[in-house]
Amino acid sequence: MKTGLGGGRIIGLSLLAALLAACHEPGNTRSVMATAAVDSDALDFGEVPVGQWREKVVRIRNVGYVPFRALEALGLEGNPAYQVSFEGEGRVEPGAEKLVRVRFHPLAEGPVEERVHVTTDANSGREHTVRVMGQGAPLPIDIQPPVLDFETLEVDSERTLRLTITNPVDLPLIVTVKGAAADAFRTDTITVPPLSTHQVETRYLPTELGDMRALVEVRPCATCTPSTAELAGRSVANAFVFEPSPVPFDLIPVHERTQSFTRARNITWRPVTLQELTTNDRAFTPMASLRATEVKPGEVVKLPMEFAARTSGPTKAMLTVGYESDKPRQAQVVLDASGGRPRLAVAPLALDFGELPVGGKVGKTIRLTNGGTTGNLYFQGVRGTGAAAHFSVDVPLRGKTPLPWTAGTAWPALGADNLPIAPGADALDLTVYFEPTGEGPWTATLVLVSDDLINPEREIVLTGRARSTGPCVFELHPQPMLDFGNVEPGRGAVLGFYFRNPGREECAVKDIHISNDGGGAFFMPGGKLAGGVVPYDSAFSAMIAFRPPAPGQFQGELKLTVNNPTTPTVTLPLRGVSQASCLVAAPSFVDFGPIRYDCPAMPRRTFISNQCAAPVVMTDAHLGAGTSPQFHQVTPLALPRMLAPGEGVEVEFTYARNVHGQHYTPFFASAESETAPLLVPLLAETNHEGLQLDRFIQGTDSQLDVLFVVSNTTTMDTFQARLKAALPGWIERARTEGVDLRLGVTSTGLGARASVCGGPAAGGEAGRLSPVDGRRSRAISSTAATAAETVGANIDDLGLCHNLVQGLETMRQALSSPLATSADDPRTPLPNDGNQGFIRSTARLAVVVVSDEDDHSGFDPESYVQFLQAVKGTGMAHRTQLYALVPTDSRCTTAGGPGPRFSSVAQRTGGAVASICTGDYGPFLDKLLQRAGEPQADFSLSATPNGTAEMSVRVQGRRLPEDQWTYDPARNAVVFRSIAVPTPGQMIEVRYRSACVVTPAAPAP
Structure with a gap:
């Protein structure tokens, strides 16, 4: 068993060895080796927004027949924008693959590269390097809204709005504010966390004025291209714009009123609340109370204004609108008005022609002037009402130039073709005639028509009486x-x-x-x-x-x-x-001039000669038909007479001077062959003989009558108050110095202004003492305990409502007939409004004018000087003076600038001038007391005496010895010695023969 098992194992190893040996054989050995391959040598991610992820794979494939192990995959550069991963170390069977994952996460814009190294244990393809490329691209970031409009803010106020920023990546976003006005904007966030949506509080706080722009920039990296949202705002000084601006007012005369308005529109993003409306010039008055009125954004509120012209010429002021927004604030708008618009000034406003026989004709002149200071006034004609058939009007005169009425018009409605009257000395004179066609009293009204904005028609009362005659x-x-x-x-x-x-x-x-x-x-x-x-x-x-x-x-x-x-x-x-004549007279006329009845007339001559180149026969010389037989030819002429070239005859004439008046007689010299005789005019005038009688009344050295002529125009409140404040102390000083004052007040208003002024005079005292209805004493004695209070109350009665200063004419009316001599003014329906009893014959007279602009009475100031010099009688000119508190410089703002009329009359009458802007009028009034302390010792004569042989001086009818007076030729005055100075109220008479004056011949016409 063991052997078999062992032998089998040996057989297997042998076989493997054989096989391996066989692999090294060409064509056979390769088939048993481990072979690794990758599917790409390079990866290109292209453009990837910064912060976003992209992934690609690299495939490790086993293309052999023997398994191998995938050992490692990594980035060689270590670039943080790339992540490399694979499924882990492991066996790769033939035909199988293993994935290497490469992720691209750009952290900045621009190209980013990496190298991925793959390692295996394969026999072939053991290591592979893959090139990895990518481009970091701008990251689109959602910002809402794309435009953040803060609208309009007052400077130094703020508003906060929100931006919504969505961060789509896993990187934090950087938030910054950039742009020209970046300093005016702020955000409460500097980074937005990854993968979040964030509300960013954005504030606008302008410290300067104007339209402002900035950008909110959001980016994932410091160098990245930002996504932006626009920031817009406007900074203004205040919440309102005014339309119109400046606020225009009609061009009006001084002392008149007009209304205008502006519309205030809230141009800011928030509602505001109106508070107080004020101006820096009291001539401008807001007409509506808008306190606590809310005005929403874009809402318009009307601001009515009134302008009462207090000065001549352009007037600008500032309306300040107080309001509440983020805090108490103010807006201002310019008020642009002009005083001094043309206005018709007329003097006098009534003409009494007295009594005439039926069929007679007498004329009186009224003067039309421009009481404004800017632009011409245009006179457009006249018309008559009432008994106009008994009156007529001549053509207007500018100086001596007649300006005809509009063709086709006839009395009682005469048109004028817009005759200009410039400010200042320019004037038109109208002669008005009374020519009654039947007996009885006649009254008419003459209406003057002009382009006067406020009073286009002015009325002149015309009166006259006619009697029957044969x-x-x-x-x-x-x-x-x-x-x-x-x-x-x-x-x-x-x-x-x-x-x-x-x-x-x-x-x-x-x-x-x-x-x-x-x-x-x-x-x-x-x-x-x-x-x-x-x-x-x-x-x-x-x-x-x-x-x-x-x-x-x-x-x-x-x-x-x-x-x-x-x-x-x-x-x-x-x-x-x-026609041409050979005869020539030198001088060409004989003028004896004005000759007094008792003064001899010196004979006068002319030389008549032949001025031709050939002889001329003078055939005749005689006095022709003239106005009277006052002239006589003294030189007898033997005619006819041959006159050689240059030869002539002298002819002497005398003048009889025994018929008063002017006399004109022609003297004719004829030459042969000339069809008409040469004319030599003889001219002369006989006046009354020179026996003079000058009468004077000695004034009282401790009496002074003072007529205050006080302007009652709309700008006089401050100055009337100063006058009243000075009266108590001044009157008390007069009592202390023993000066008996009699005080009266009248205005500079010549014509009534019934539609504006109240009271019985309607602003037009026309010289009548205030109050015209007599409800209070009108002629006040300084001995009265309440004198100052009464005079002050009479000044108050004048009011502040009139628009035309005609103080010189109202002064003349006050001191002349019928006012000065009658208890009642016959020209008005008001009873007992005359000034009789105000002027004392024994007292000195002072007229005190108080006016913040010059006079517009029209007539030459010299006529008013002569009037004042004659008020007290012949030779008493120095007992009457005019004193003027009027504009003299630019120390304060007055209705009119310095003017010559009041000042010149004051200077010519020996008075004084001071600025109405003086704070205390007391020292100025004290000058009047200084003139009232001495009796008059010198009396100026009306003509030059012919020596003192025929001069006599009587006081109260008693002739004074010559050692009690002297004649001063330098002053042409009789001067009393100190022991003989007449006492108050005594009549002085000076009789003398005036010197004969030889008048030289007038130049040839």
């Missing part, structure tokens, strides 16, 4: 015509006409004008005459000029109307020739 008997000279003879081409000449009333009835003469000017050859140098009344045994005369535009013969006509039913229209033919 037919006029008159003389008109020269007759039968006014002949100018020959006036050399290129020259002109002046003669005149003379109208005399020799009858017993007065003559009403009107519409004196050149009805035919001969193609422009004839005109009246002083312009046409409206007319007037010529009493019995009186006369008037006027010039007519002849200035031919070219050589030739000219015919013209003067026309006038008189109250004579038989010949109501009177004409005077005019004739003149213009």
Whole structure:
């Protein structure tokens, strides 16, 4: 048994050895070897997003007939992006395979390589190296939303929104914020864990203004291409935009009001709550209370505003809108308005023509100016109501230039083609005529029409009275015509006409004008005459000029109307020739000038010569038909007379001067062969004799009447308050110094403003003392215990509602008839509103103007200077002064800038000027007291005396010895010695003969 078993074993081993030996034989040995093979020398994973996994396999196959063992598979480079694994060490039977798994997990972008080494114990193919390649690609990461819009925020506020980031890989994601505005955005997360979805809190906190953009970048590696979400936000200074902005207001006059609005839209992401609306200029006022109003995002709220123009020119301010959002905040919008719009200023506002005979005509002028500072005012015409048939209006004048009414219009409705009136000194003058056609009192209203935004129509009250009179008997000279003879081409000449009333009835003469000017050859140098009344045994005369535009013969006509039913229209033919003449007069006219009745008239001469190259025969020389026989030719001429070239004759004339008025007579010199005589006009005027009587009333040195002319426009509240504050101390100082004050107050309002101003005067005191209804004392004595309080209350009554400062005219109205002399103003329905009793004849007078803009009365300031100088009578000019508290510089904001009108009148009358912006008016008012302390010792005369031989001085009718007064030629004044100074209330009379003045001849026309 053992042998068999052992022998069998030996046989088997032998057989194996034989077989193995046989394998080494060509073609036989190979068949018994272990052979390993792999199915690829390289693996290419292509592009794989970073963090994702891809797997490929390498197959180890047994391609022989003998099993072998797969021993190991590993990566030679150790690259962490690859993982290599196989099913483990083990036997691989022939025809079987074993898998090696290679996984690619890129950790960065870009190419990644590895080498996988496979080891077996096979006889053939024991080791294999497989090249492994892959490309790390960008990882797409889901971020929602792709755009995170924070909308609009106020600067330095914040908003937080969420992003949802889904991490699809097993790598953590890095979260960063990048971009130009990255600093304004923050996230609360810097990594997103693997394989998770995460809510990322994102905050927007802008510290600067503007649109801002940034990106949230999410990536699996620091160098990887990020996935992004856009961050957007806008930073604004405040929650609102205003439409319109700046807020526009109408161009209005100073002291007027207008309304506008803006719309505030909440442009932020959250609702806000309105609080307070304020402005930095009290001229602008919010018109609605919107406190605690919530304004949602995108919602619009209307903000109405009012503008009260307080100054001339452009005005800008800021509206501040307080509101609550994340904290108390403010928004601002510019308010843009302009004061100084054109406005019509008119003076005076009433015309009383007095009494005329029926058929008479008298004119008065009103002045139209532009009270604004920006742009032209346009005058559009006039119309008359009431008894307009008894009144008429001449064409407007700018200076001396007539501006015709619109063609086709006629009184009582006259149109003007938008005549511009510029701010400042520009003006239009309208002459209004009273020409009654029947007896009785007549009243009409003249309505002025302009493009004034607030007051397009202004009314002027016209009054006049007419009486019946008999037919006029008159003389008109020269007759039968006014002949100018020959006036050399290129020259002109002046003669005149003379109208005399020799009858017993007065003559009403009107519409004196050149009805035919001969193609422009004839005109009246002083312009046409409206007319007037010529009493019995009186006369008037006027010039007519002849200035031919070219050589030739000219015919013209003067026309006038008189109250004579038989010949109501009177004409005077005019004739003149213009041609070359050999005769020439030097001077070409003889003018004696104005000569006093008692002063001698010096003879005057002219030289008439031949200025041709050949001899000329002078055939005639004589005085022609003139206005009177006042001129005489002294030199007798033997005519005819041959005048050689350059030869001439001197002719002397005298003037009789025994008929008052102007006189015109032609002197004619004729030459042979010349068709018209040469004209030499003779001109002269006789005035009254020079016996002068000047009367004065001595004022009281301790009395002072003070008229306060206080502006009642809308911007005067501060300045009225300052004036009232200064009154108690000033009045007390006057009492201490023994000065008796009488105080009155009126406004600068000339016309009523009934629709805006209340009270009985409606803002237009027009010179009447306040209060016009007399409910409180109007002329206040400083001795009254409540003087300051009463004056202050009267200032309060003026109000703050008017829109036009015409203080110089209201001053003139206050101090002149009928107000100054009547207890009642006859022009108003209110009873007892006159100023009678305010002005004391013995007291000094001071006018104190308080206004935050200049005067718009229109007439030249010099006319107001002359008025004030005449208030106290002849020679008493220095007893009246005007003082002005007005804008003088830019120390504070006033309704108007410094202006010359108030200041110039103050300076010309010896008053003073100070800035209305001065905090305390007391020191300025004290200047008035300083002028009231001394009696007047010098009295200026109205004319220059002809020595003192005929001068006498009387006080209260008693003639003073000459040692008690002297005449001061330098001041042209009588000066009393200290012991003889008249006492208050005494009448002073100075009689003297004024000096004869020799007037030089006027230049040739």
